[in-house]
Amino acid sequence: MNLLWTILAPFAAALLVFLAPPRFAKWLALAACALAMAAAANACLVRLQDFDAALWSFDRNWIEAFGIRFHLEADGISLVLILLTGIVAVAGVLCSWNVEKRQRAFFAFYLVIIGASSGVFLSRDAFLLFAFYEMVIVPKYFLIAIWGSEDREYGAMKLTMYSIAGSALVLLGLAVAFGASGTGSFDLLDLASVQYPPALQTWLFPVMFLGFAVLAGMWPLHTWAPTGHVAAPTAASMLLAGIVMKLGAYGALRVAMPLFPEGFALWRGVIAGLALVGIVYAAFVALGRRDLKFVIGYSSVSHMGFVLLGLAMANLWGLRGAVLQMVSHGLIAGLLFAVVGRLLYDRTHNRDLDALSGFDLGRTLPGAAVVFTLACAASMGLPGFSGFAAELSVILGVWQSDPWLLAPLAAGILATGAFTLRALQRSFFLKPASDAPPPDALPPLTPAEIAGVLLLLAGTLAIGLYPGPWMALIDDGLGSPLFDALLGGPLP
Amino acid sequence: MADALPILLWLVPLLPFAAAGILAFLPDAAGRRAAPLAIGAIAASCVCAFLVFGTTLGGGHEAVAHRAFNFPWFTFGEVPLQLGLLLDPLGAAMAAMVTFVSAWIFVYSIGYMETDRRFGRFFGFLSLFAGAMLLLVLSNSLLLLFIAWELVGLASYLLIGFYFDKPAAAAAAQKAFITTRIGDLAFLLGMLWLYSDAGTLLFYDNGAGLLESDALASLAGITTGGGLAVSAAASLLLLVGAMGKSGQVPLHVWLPDAMEGPTPVSALIHAATMVAAGVFLVARMHPLFSVGAAPDEVAPALAATAWVGAATALFAAIVAVGQNDIKRILAYSTISQLGFMMVALGTGGMGAGMFHLIAHAFFKALLFLSAGSVIHGCRGEQDIRRMGGLVKEMPWTFLTYATGMMALAGFPFVFSGFWSKEAVLHSAEQWPGGHGPFLLAVAAALLTAFYMTRQALLVFFGRARKPGVLHPHESPASMLTPMFVLAAGTILLVVVGTPAWPWLESYLAGHPASLDFGALIRPESLKLIALSLALVTTGVGLGWKVFQREDSDSTLPDPIEHRTPGLWKALGAALYFDAFNNAVVIRLCALCGALAAALERFFFLPLLALGESLGAAFARITGEADHRALNRGFNGVCDALRSGASATSRRQSGRPQTYLRAIGIGMAALVFLYLWISW
Numbered sequence A: 001m002n003l004l005w006t007i008l009a010p011f012a013a014a015l016l017v018f019l020a021p022p023r024f025a026k027w028l029a030l031a032a033c034a035l036a037m038a039a040a041a042n043a044c045l046v047r048l049q050d051f052d053a054a055l056w057s058f059d060r061n062w063i064e065a066f067g068i069r070f071h072l073e074a075d076g077i078s079l080v081l082i083l084l085t086g087i088v089a090v091a092g093v094l095c096s097w098n099v100e101k102r103q104r105a106f107f108a109f110y111l112v113i114i115g116a117s118s119g120v121f122l123s124r125d126a127f128l129l130f131a132f133y134e135m136v137i138v139p140k141y142f143l144i145a146i147w148g149s150e151d152r153e154y155g156a157m158k159l160t161m162y163s164i165a166g167s168a169l170v171l172l173g174l175a176v177a178f179g180a181s182g183t184g185s186f187d188l189l190d191l192a193s194v195q196y197p198p199a200l201q202t203w204l205f206p207v208m209f210l211g212f213a214v215l216a217g218m219w220p221l222h223t224w225a226p227t228g229h230v231a232a233p234t235a236a237s238m239l240l241a242g243i244v245m246k247l248g249a250y251g252a253l254r255v256a257m258p259l260f261p262e263g264f265a266l267w268r269g270v271i272a273g274l275a276l277v278g279i280v281y282a283a284f285v286a287l288g289r290r291d292l293k294f295v296i297g298y299s300s301v302s303h304m305g306f307v308l309l310g311l312a313m314a315n316l317w318g319l320r321g322a323v324l325q326m327v328s329h330g331l332i333a334g335l336l337f338a339v340v341g342r343l344l345y346d347r348t349h350n351r352d353l354d355a356l357s358g359f360d361l362g363r364t365l366p367g368a369a370v371v372f373t374l375a376c377a378a379s380m381g382l383p384g385f386s387g388f389a390a391e392l393s394v395i396l397g398v399w400q401s402d403p404w405l406l407a408p409l410a411a412g413i414l415a416t417g418a419f420t421l422r423a424l425q426r427s428f429f430l431k432p433a434s435d436a437p438p439p440d441a442l443p444p445l446t447p448a449e450i451a452g453v454l455l456l457l458a459g460t461l462a463i464g465l466y467p468g469p470w471m472a473l474i475d476d477g478l479g480s481p482l483f484d485a486l487l488g489g490p491l492p
Numbered sequence B: 001m002a003d004a005l006p007i008l009l010w011l012v013p014l015l016p017f018a019a020a021g022i023l024a025f026l027p028d029a030a031g032r033r034a035a036p037l038a039i040g041a042i043a044a045s046c047v048c049a050f051l052v053f054g055t056t057l058g059g060g061h062e063a064v065a066h067r068a069f070n071f072p073w074f075t076f077g078e079v080p081l082q083l084g085l086l087l088d089p090l091g092a093a094m095a096a097m098v099t100f101v102s103a104w105i106f107v108y109s110i111g112y113m114e115t116d117r118r119f120g121r122f123f124g125f126l127s128l129f130a131g132a133m134l135l136l137v138l139s140n141s142l143l144l145l146f147i148a149w150e151l152v153g154l155a156s157y158l159l160i161g162f163y164f165d166k167p168a169a170a171a172a173a174q175k176a177f178i179t180t181r182i183g184d185l186a187f188l189l190g191m192l193w194l195y196s197d198a199g200t201l202l203f204y205d206n207g208a209g210l211l212e213s214d215a216l217a218s219l220a221g222i223t224t225g226g227g228l229a230v231s232a233a234a235s236l237l238l239l240v241g242a243m244g245k246s247g248q249v250p251l252h253v254w255l256p257d258a259m260e261g262p263t264p265v266s267a268l269i270h271a272a273t274m275v276a277a278g279v280f281l282v283a284r285m286h287p288l289f290s291v292g293a294a295p296d297e298v299a300p301a302l303a304a305t306a307w308v309g310a311a312t313a314l315f316a317a318i319v320a321v322g323q324n325d326i327k328r329i330l331a332y333s334t335i336s337q338l339g340f341m342m343v344a345l346g347t348g349g350m351g352a353g354m355f356h357l358i359a360h361a362f363f364k365a366l367l368f369l370s371a372g373s374v375i376h377g378c379r380g381e382q383d384i385r386r387m388g389g390l391v392k393e394m395p396w397t398f399l400t401y402a403t404g405m406m407a408l409a410g411f412p413f414v415f416s417g418f419w420s421k422e423a424v425l426h427s428a429e430q431w432p433g434g435h436g437p438f439l440l441a442v443a444a445a446l447l448t449a450f451y452m453t454r455q456a457l458l459v460f461f462g463r464a465r466k467p468g469v470l471h472p473h474e475s476p477a478s479m480l481t482p483m484f485v486l487a488a489g490t491i492l493l494v495v496v497g498t499p500a501w502p503w504l505e506s507y508l509a510g511h512p513a514s515l516d517f518g519a520l521i522r523p524e525s526l527k528l529i530a531l532s533l534a535l536v537t538t539g540v541g542l543g544w545k546v547f548q549r550e551d552s553d554s555t556l557p558d559p560i561e562h563r564t565p566g567l568w569k570a571l572g573a574a575l576y577f578d579a580f581n582n583a584v585v586i587r588l589c590a591l592c593g594a595l596a597a598a599l600e601r602f603f604f605l606p607l608l609a610l611g612e613s614l615g616a617a618f619a620r621i622t623g624e625a626d627h628r629a630l631n632r633g634f635n636g637v638c639d640a641l642r643s644g645a646s647a648t649s650r651r652q653s654g655r656p657q658t659y660l661r662a663i664g665i666g667m668a669a670l671v672f673l674y675l676w677i678s679w
Helices: A005-016 A022-049 A076-094 A103-122 A126-135 A137-147 A152-181 A188-193 A198-215 A224-231 A234-259 A261-288 A292-313 A316-348 A366-379 A386-401 A403-428 A447-465 A468-478 A481-487 B004-025 B028-056 B089-112 B119-138 B142-160 B167-198 B213-221 B230-245 B254-260 B263-272 B274-284 B286-290 B300-321 B326-346 B350-377 B395-409 B416-429 B436-460 B477-496 B503-509 B517-521 B523-547 B559-563 B565-572 B574-651 B656-678
Strands: A056-063 A068-074 B067-076 B079-087
Touching: A005 A022, A005 A076, A005 A103, A022 A076, A022 A103, A022 A468, A068 A076, A068 A103, A068 A126, A076 A103, A076 A234, A076 A316, A076 A447, A076 A468, A103 A126, A103 A137, A103 A234, A126 A137, A126 A152, A126 A188, A126 A234, A137 A152, A137 A234, A152 A188, A152 A198, A152 A224, A152 A234, A188 A234, A188 A481, A198 A234, A198 A261, A224 A234, A224 A292, A234 A261, A234 A292, A234 A316, A234 A481, A261 A292, A261 A403, A261 A481, A261 B574, A292 A316, A292 A386, A292 A403, A316 A366, A316 A386, A316 A447, A316 A468, A316 A481, A366 A386, A366 A403, A366 A447, A386 A403, A386 A447, A386 B167, A403 B167, A403 B574, B004 B028, B004 B067, B004 B079, B004 B119, B028 B079, B028 B089, B028 B119, B079 B089, B079 B119, B079 B142, B089 B119, B089 B263, B089 B274, B089 B350, B089 B477, B089 B503, B119 B142, B119 B263, B119 B274, B142 B167, B142 B230, B142 B254, B142 B263, B142 B274, B167 B213, B167 B230, B167 B254, B213 B230, B213 B286, B230 B274, B230 B286, B230 B300, B254 B263, B254 B326, B263 B274, B263 B326, B263 B350, B274 B286, B274 B326, B274 B350, B286 B300, B300 B326, B300 B436, B300 B565, B326 B350, B326 B416, B326 B436, B350 B395, B350 B416, B350 B477, B350 B503, B395 B416, B395 B436, B395 B477, B395 B523, B416 B436, B416 B477, B416 B523, B436 B523, B477 B503, B517 B523, B523 B559, B559 B565
Parallel strands: none
Antiparallel strands: A056 A068, B067 B079
């Protein structure tokens, strides 16, 4: 199956939904996302069977005046990330089954985000990548501003302003790099093959990296994430935490770092420091918040800190762990938001940890309790779930480069355990006050919801129990000459 | 047989895991069917464990002593990261013990949990717990051991918090998880260190394993900060991990609270599964702990183990004297006995430590099950001050309890606890590193007999202090049978551990044991047997003298409380470890959380708001400027046009005379103009 489907199917469906009656919109979206997921999964399996085969690629002239090409290519890193996109997309549609308001527009925006994200993960032309990257911003705004909950205008606007500021930095970086390279090409390999003067790298790398890192939720530019998550409808939270935050980290890995390796070497200490602060700080904020969606939002910031930390280590384990953590966190964050937003909030209309005990959710929603317990275990990085393999790899990378960073990291891991258990216990397992009225009966879980969360759960368990194939794909991607300068030579 | 062996070995942990997996998806309504499934799985696993145990007997050949079955988990570059199972005497003996004791605790749970709504879920969690522990003891890789270790932690969290609507249970579960996680992080660091310097985490791998001589020699050869070898530093980190899991001071605080779980869980945690994991880790890594020291020297990691163990043994024994909850006394006794095991391992007595671990597993499971039977019979009462005289109502429970109690207190000759404790003291006494641990252990042994006498007296003897309230009754056969089996095990284990036939020690060391009754009457054995006898007699005698009473007043202060109320208060508060944690550590964490949240709310958001208002102000300034400067011209033109237009429109009044007048004036003006021009 052609990988172009991962981009074409969502975009085509985004147009088609307007031709069909509104009630078919979700089926159309489901079909498109399932097609994208199947294409990605199939490509992963094919690649796993033969790593020596040529990479799938699609290369056409686009804007010849600037040497811009429509160049897509699927190495292992792109493959695992489009598979993640497909899985989260399908789960997100399943968790949006109850959307009633302007369904066609909702799924059209949703599908544009999916298609554009796949486009970012597959692009090998820097300008094409940037075009797809920009395409994500606007639908995100409308999803939150129209279908969001409290403070939605504020949340949507803040998120959009941060994204646009980040994009501006990236665009600046690309323009200067294009001019300085003198190759007349926007192809990433061409741009990365040039030795940019150190003075240029020193200032251009942080500009570009910062542009991408905004979207990855790097401290202290992270505040858009929690407010955005809180305001967003469930599916948008899932996409935001599951995929959109990965776009930033991916851009840093695919564009900023390979283009300016010397600038990166100069700044990696700062990046590592900010990542660590983010991990520890966000975990403590989560420990202090009462709104469950805020807690999950900050946990996302904390977990994305592991991605940035892995990137900053600039060794094989660090990069490998960073990519695996992107996939792992995509699945786990999607799962957490699905439980909190769809299973819980849509039924109780309450996210306050001090008030949820009144619903006695451990008894009234036992299925959700089991899923949320497993999701929390995954989020704490317990073995058997993807977070363990990913965070262990990052920790191994840290150990090899800067072992003393492990001391603050340990504090972050402990705080993660503490806030996760606190949220789990207070949301589901607190006995209601004895004088409280008996909780209303809540509607039982629907098949669509169950399918959605089970899909995500299966993904995190698959990585956790047998990370072998995922690691192999990621290593395949890291073997690209693009990363030679970062890793100090080609992989063995 | 050779081909079936790996399958059998894998079945040992996988059967309980499979049961747990199936039970996780069964609804609560199907609960009753859970027990046969879970018990069937653990029994089958027990059979497998004994079969593989059988193949390790009569070994002694080095190649047979460590049979590893590895498989790659993932490959990076050309090097696969392997996990695997290991069959050796240490793991096989542990697996046999764990499956056997667990199976009987499972059986006991049928009766104990009979009325619980979440019966099925309970058996699912129990299966997960047992499976994780079995994976831990059979693992051939430090990484796989760590994975199982974390799963044990997860299962214990679920089980301790099983009565989740009881706030104390929920708090205890979190405390256990977080406290042991501190240890887990140290474990993780130690593991990373070993991996980066040895390049493998497999224990045995045909000479290339971590615990084989090449890797050990290279690890001992690299020195790090403070002149410590990497092997020693990593061992110390692993020791911290073991201290968390095995409740060593100061990471012991979670263990007494853990008895908030249902009693079969306490039995499982205290005997077979959870706390044994830490001791097992030290035993498993013993080659690493001991490497690098000359024969008459003391390896630093082992010295630390011995001292930590000795301090824990004595500390917990002291605290146990001042507790009133029947299960809490047993919990502190567990901590104390774990200290004994650590002392044995630290002073080089591998056989002694493991013998005490296995003997303790039997008699502590027995004690908890008996205590559960007492609680069950007294309708949930756990305060021993309100019991008394139960020997008449619960004779069978008394019998089994007494067996466990005498084994724990170290009653001579027919109880395994006597011989295992004697072995521990023997090992401590022979230690070249000093007499400190030995003396602390001796004091702890004396106190053990003392506080166990107190508990037995208050529960079973004297008069009933709450007559007519408790209505004690004997427990059903499904609960009594496992107690009898464990009691028999407690006594029968004597056979394999006396100095006359130290079978277990020889088996673990990999050479055949020889029967030699002469060993019993050698001077060094006799000396220690006499010491043990003196300790237990003094302890029991003192206890009897202090605590024996015939009154029926449940509010009477304890004799120690009566004499030294200050000491009693300190003992009751477990020497203020928890108070310290609550006052300082917990508050500090809460403070950090609140600070971070406040920083977020009062710094970053205001900063953002400031940016926003600055932006808005800038916008207003530019807007004004725009308005005043650039717009003026445009507006001015517009205004002029508008006023001109309105002036014009005023003329349009609709009155004919005005129009005529205007026309007249216009005509006159035109005529005048014409004349002027043409003139």
